[in-house]
Amino acid sequence: MEHNWFFPPHDGIRLGxxxxxxxxxxxxxxxxxxxxxxxxxxxxxxEGDICYILSRKMRAELETSEATAILCDPALASLVPAHIAVLLSRRPHTAFAMAGELLHPSAMRPEAMTSSAGISPGAFIDPKARLEPNVTVEPMAVVGKGAEIGEGTHIGPGAVIGAGVRIGRNCTIAAGVTVQCALIGNNVILHPGARIGQDGFGYAPGLKPGMIKIVQVGRVIIQDNVEIGANTTVDRGTMDDTVIGEGTKIDNQVQVGHNVRIGRHCGIVSGVGIAGSTRIGDGVMIGGASGINGHITIGDGAQIAAMSGVASDVPPGERYGGIPARPMRDFLRDVAEMAMRASAREKKKGHKDE
Structure with missing residues (x-):
């Protein structure tokens, strides 16, 4: 793939x-x-590109690579051809991410869709909203009554910031985002189409067939340095708050139910659904398309494998997987046992057909 105009190459950084x-x-x-x-x-x-490797599986690709430099662990340096410069790091993946930020800073968060800075004439700002200096609001965005937006924050086109919402400094609220009933910290990124602070899903049995809506009068609190992906929804609390902890990163198309509390520095991958009133500790990693039951606790540092169904509490530091989710060693043992049984059935069937 040739370099394109969306993310053009840097003017150049010396390897030293x-x-x-x-x-x-x-x-x-x-x-x-x-x-x-x-x-x-x-x-x-x-020529001019930097790459990274994590294992010896990359040997064949290295032999034909024309990269200027490779980031790798010292144990893998001997794999790199002599014409390619080597940068040694014990954490090459992390170092590569840092290099990407230096070389392509514009790709780190959604950019403005229009070239003008400041408040667009095509935006609607309620007279009772308060904006600090150096806030950008693009066309068709709406900022409601009593909303407050901190210095350096960018509001994308078509975004809707509800009445009374508080948004901190140096945030990026991308195109088409809606935010209501929320308090948002500093340096938060909300990608296009994210929905923050709408009703949670709550109903009581009616006196007749059907259901009666339970009012949702809580808030969403998003702490500093959180990033939330495109088309992800974070429901406001029923009577308590829904909380996303500092530094947590949430992928696209994730559902966070009402009253959920997510700790600091968690990673939640696309397609995850978290039911209401779940408590998730600090440093938890949840794989894609997992379903998390409501009113349970996932302890600090736990890891949930992709496509798991978590029905009950997960202790701190544990690795769970499967449906229902269970300790990883038990899940893998069960999978191996099922594979053996399937193989035995096929062999038995084959003997009968002979």
Whole structure:
């Protein structure tokens, strides 16, 4: 893939300077003046690109790579051809992410759709809203009565900021986002189409067939440095608050139910559904398409495998998987046992057919 105009290459960073910025070591000091301009996968890297490797499985791709530099663990440095500069790091994946931020800063959060800064004439700002200096509001955005928006925050086109909402400084609220009944910290990113603070799903049995709506009068609180993906929904609390802890990253198309409390620095992958009043600790990782039952607790540092169904509490630090989710060793044992039984049935069937 050729470089495109959406994310053009950097003017160039010397490898010596890049190594210092990443806390990496340049294996050969003679390569310090080589320049990198972009990131790339190993297989199609060209001059000016930097890549990374994590295992010996990349050996064949390295042999034909035209990359300027490779980030890798010292144990893998011998795999890299002599014409490619090597930056040594014990955490090459992390170092590569840092390099990407330096080379492509515009890709770190949604950019403005229009070139004008400040408040667009095509936006509607209620007279009783309060905006600090250097706030950008793009066309067709709406900022409601009593809303407050901090300095350096960008509100994308078509976004709707509800009455009384508080948004901190240096946030990015992308195109088509809606925010209501929410308090949002600093440096928060909400990707296009995210829905924050709408009704949670709550009903009581009616006196006649049907259901009666339970009022949802809580809030959403999003702490600093949270990132929430496109078309993800975070329901406001019923009477308590829904809380997303500092530094947590939530992927696209995730459902966070009312009264859920998610701790700090969690990672939640696309397609996850979290039912109401669940408590999730700090540093929890939840794989894609998992379903989390309501009114349960997932302890600090727990990991949930993709496509799991979590029906009961998960202790801190445990790795769970499967439906219903259970300790990973039990899940893998069950999978192996089912595979053995299936194989035995096939063999038995084959003997009968002979």
């Amino acid at each position: 300077d890049l190594a210092e910025a990443l806390g990496a070591e340049l294996a050969d000091a003679a390569h310090a003046d080589r320049v990198v301009r972009s990131v790339s996968p190993v297989a199609r890297a060209k």
